Amino acid sequence: MKPFLASLLESSLHSFQKLSSTHCHAIKHGYNSDVYVSNRVLDSYIKSGFLCHAHKMFDEMPHRDTVSWNTMISGYTSSGKLDKAFCLFTGMKRSGSDADGYSFSRLLKGVASAKRFDLGEQVHSLVVKGGHECNVYVGSALVDMYAKCARVEDAFEAFREVSEPNSVSWNALIGGFVQVRDVETAFWLFGCMEMEMMDDGTFAPLLTLLDDPMLCNLLKEVHAKVLKLGLEKEITVCNAMVSSYADCGSVSDAERVFDGLGGLRDLITWNSMLAGFSKLEQKDSAFELFIEMLRTRIETDVYTYTSILSTCSGEEHQVFGQSLHCLVIKKGLEQVTSVSNALISMHIQFPTCAMKDALSLFEALEGKDLVSWNSVLRGLSQKGPSEDAVKFFSYLRSSNIEVDDYAFSAVLRLCSDLATLQLGQQIHALATKSSFESNEFVASSLILMYSKCGVIKNARKCFEQICSTHSTVAWNAMILGYAQHGSGQVSLSLFSQMCNQNVKLDHVTFTAVLTACSHSGLVQEGLELLQLMEPVYKIQPRMEHYAAAVDLLGRAGLVNKAKELIESMPLSPDPMVLKTFLGACRACGEIEMATQVANHLLEMEPDDHFTYVSLSHMYSDAKKWEEKASVKKVMKERGVRKVPGWSWIEIRNEVCAFNAEDRSHPLCEEIYLMAEDLTQEMKWFDSDDQASLLDVNHS
DNA sequence: ATAGGGTTAG
Structure with missing residues (x-):
């Protein structure tokens, strides 16, 4: 009868109706006081998730044993109700x-999954007291408990107590x-x-x-071992x-494993x-895979949606994102x-209207x-009005929410966009107070903020204070800081230090060094870096790298070389590259080439004011009034408006904003006189670079 | 008859 009952229970799992009818059946046959049968029924209720009912049955059981x-x-620990489990544990001893x-x-x-190290230690002492240490199950559970509580040394000690570890x-x-x-230790143990x-x-x-491209070879070795042991069909391993x-950057290998599973x-x-x-930015493949999941009725869950939603970025995915x-x-x-x-x-x-929806x-x-x-903070600091982002940050602080490294990093980036030193310094103080100063992302944002605000010395200090000397983001920020300051040689020497100290380089590193070369007129050095990126440093040049190189050549007056570079690109240039080229043509007075590239740009981006404005300025410079008028006319027809560029300066905690030819300030006359004086002084220093830099800032 | 470890995410 008992084996029959056991199989009946097995087939009744997960259905409360079936379970209780089997239960009744057992009672009818006089098994109510049979503790073996009762335990089986109890276990079935628990396995099926009817914990409350199980407890009721447990309370009513005429005989209870240790099982x-x-x-x-077991029922309570696996559903995370640790306090109830402990109540039972003490009740057990009492009875x-x-x-x-x-x-x-x-x-x-239960203690392990709740990471309750304090309770774990107490249980450990009871284990020792009861003489259960030699039980390999208990021993392994102890090791796991310490491991889950991140107490690796205690875990190791518990492991050593297990006489025959399995x-x-x-x-x-x-x-x-x-x-x-x-x-290191994990793999050392693996080796043992x-x-x-x-x-x-x-x-x-x-x-x-x-999970890093640097570890890809090790990953392949481990993969080989998996194959050798015949574990290639184990789902968790795969x-x-x-x-x-994927984390190592090799989609094709990831796909091979995926396909191999069938x-x-x-x-x-x-x-x-x-x-x-x-x-890995293979958005089309991501969308295809997701649609295949829907089509073949693979279930989807929270993970599926967080992934596919994060794939939708920008205008081109708006419709899909909304669905x-x-x-x-x-x-x-x-x-x-x-x-x-x-x-x-x-x-x-x-x-469009995105910030409102997000809020x-x-x-x-x-x-x-x-x-x-x-x-939200990051969104506001990248897209929204900067004042709103600052307000949101104060709102966050007043809401008793912890300001973490992400928040500090976002709000500091905002300070560097605004070039507002005072706010930046206040936030630096907050970051120091909550010990986020040496976090690599916070420190990098501090570096960028100080460089942007012109205090390169403080930027350097933040760089020195960083914990990890192998933080790519921090090195990148520092290189970029010196680049903005025109200290290209310093940037380049930091770059070679990075290489010597085996700091990982990424595409941002190259954007930074190319910018450095461009701002300091280091043409040869810059071109060489671009050429070596792929063969030596194994980083594929992106559009921004070509744009930086075009800028480099343009600033050096080598428009034809810039043209050659664009023509030799493996991908067709994007608007950013072409706009940089247009700027170069304009600066060198190459009207014909400029007109050509501008026409191309006008086809690609007919709504962008940049191209019209550049052309119009260039025709003014060349006194080609008719051409200028026709550009203005097309702009008007297409409804494109010039977006003025603003500059601002912080004086005694107050931000004064102004744009080109602005005469609205009460002290306007004095301001322009001072600007004129400064310009003269710069010319006097006979530094063509700085004068042209001033022009660039003005446009 | 009841037990211990493992895979996805800013």
């Missing part, structure tokens, strides 16, 4: 049942070092493990450490491999591939914080977290 208590504890290895391992599992003990220990991202001991649980967490290959793929596999495409938003609402995921955060970031990137999403979100606040 009954353990089953109940005379002794806790055994099962009780302790279940309890420790793969679970090893994996739990390695998992601890993975969690604290101690790559017997081959036969390694299983899927060993590889999955280790693979998550290999999922981790898809993510790691029908074995699960939701995490799809999500990992999707996130990979999205991260996605509808889909999110339909699935009832709009109030899930991570999804809503992705929606906020997406809407901020849309060109109303933010306000409607019940469970706002730091990411939500920072997404």
Whole structure:
């Protein structure tokens, strides 16, 4: 009868109706006081998620043994109700049942997932007191508990206490070092493990450490080992491999693993591939994959939507993004914080009315977290009126929300855009007070802020104070700072230091050094860097690099060389490159070439005022009044308006804004006299570079 | 009859 009952329970799982009818059936056959049968029923209720009902049944059971208590504890720890589990644990002792290895391992599992190190230590002492240390299950659970609490040394000690550690003990220990991202120790332990001991649980967490292009070769070695051990069909291993290959920048390898799985793929596999495409800017592939998921009725979840929403950026994805938003609402995921955060970031990137939509999403979100606040802050500082961003930052501070590294970094970038030193310094003080000063992103934003505000000395100080000397963003910021100051040689020497000290270079590094060369007239050096980018430094030049190089040549008066460079580009130049070229033509008085490129630009971007204004100025300079008039006419016909460029200066905590030919200030006469004096003085220094720099700033 | 480890996200 008992095996029959067991199989009946098995087939009744997850249906309350079936379970209770089986339960009744058992009672009818006189099994009510059979503790074995009762425990099986109890376990089935718990496995099916009917925890409350299980507890009621447990209370009414005529006989309870240790297994009954353990089953109940198990139910509470796996649903995260640690306090209830501990109540049962103490109740168990009071009613005379002794806790055994099962009780302790279940309890420790709950402690581990709640990361309650304090409770864990107490349980540990009870384990020792009860003499359960030699139980490998309890031992592994202890290792895992310390590992999850990031106490790797305690985990190691607990591991040493296990007399015959098995793969679970090893994996739990390695998992601890993975969690604290101690790559070296994690792989050292991996090397100490017997081959036969390694299983899927060993590889999955280790693979998550290999998330950098520099580690791609190691990833391939680990992959080879996975194949050697015949683990290539293990879903967790493959999922981790898809993510790691994507993080290492190799989509093709990620895709190969993904394709290799065929029908074995699960939701995490799809999500990992999707996130990979999205991260590596393969937007079309991401959209295709997502649509395939919908078409083939693969279930979608929160991860799916956060990934695909973050793929939608800017105008070209607005329509699709809005349909996605509808889909999110339909699935009832709009109030899930991570999804809503992705929606906020997406809407901020849309060109029209986006800030308003993003703000109303933010306000409607019940469970706002730091990411939500920072997404709005970043959006406002990039797109919104800067004053609103500053206001939002004070709002954040007054709301008792923690200001973290993301927030500091965003608001400092804002200060550098505004070139407002006083606000920047105040925020620097706040960052110092909350110890974010040495965070690489905060420090980089400080560097940019001080450089932009003209205090390169303080920028340098921030650079020196940074914790990690291997922070690419910090080096990039410092190189750019010196570039803006016209200290191109300093930028270049920082660049070679970066190479010597094995700091990772990225595409921003090259934008920064090329800018440095351009601002200091280092033509040969700049061109050489551009040429070496791909073959030596393994970084593919992007549009901004070509634009910087065109600028470099244009400033040096080498328009023809700039033209050659554009013609030799592997991709067709984008408007940014062409606008830079147009500027170069204008500066060199190459009217014919300028007209050609301008016509091309007018086709690409008929609504952008830049091209019209450049042409118009150039025709004025050349006194070609008819041409100038025709440009103005076309502008009028197309409804394009000149957007004046503003400058501003901070005087005694007050911002004074002005634009070219502005005569509205009460002290206007004196101001222009002073400007004239300064211009004369600069000419007197006979520095053509600085005079032309002044021109550029003015336009 | 009840137990321990592992994959996706600013």
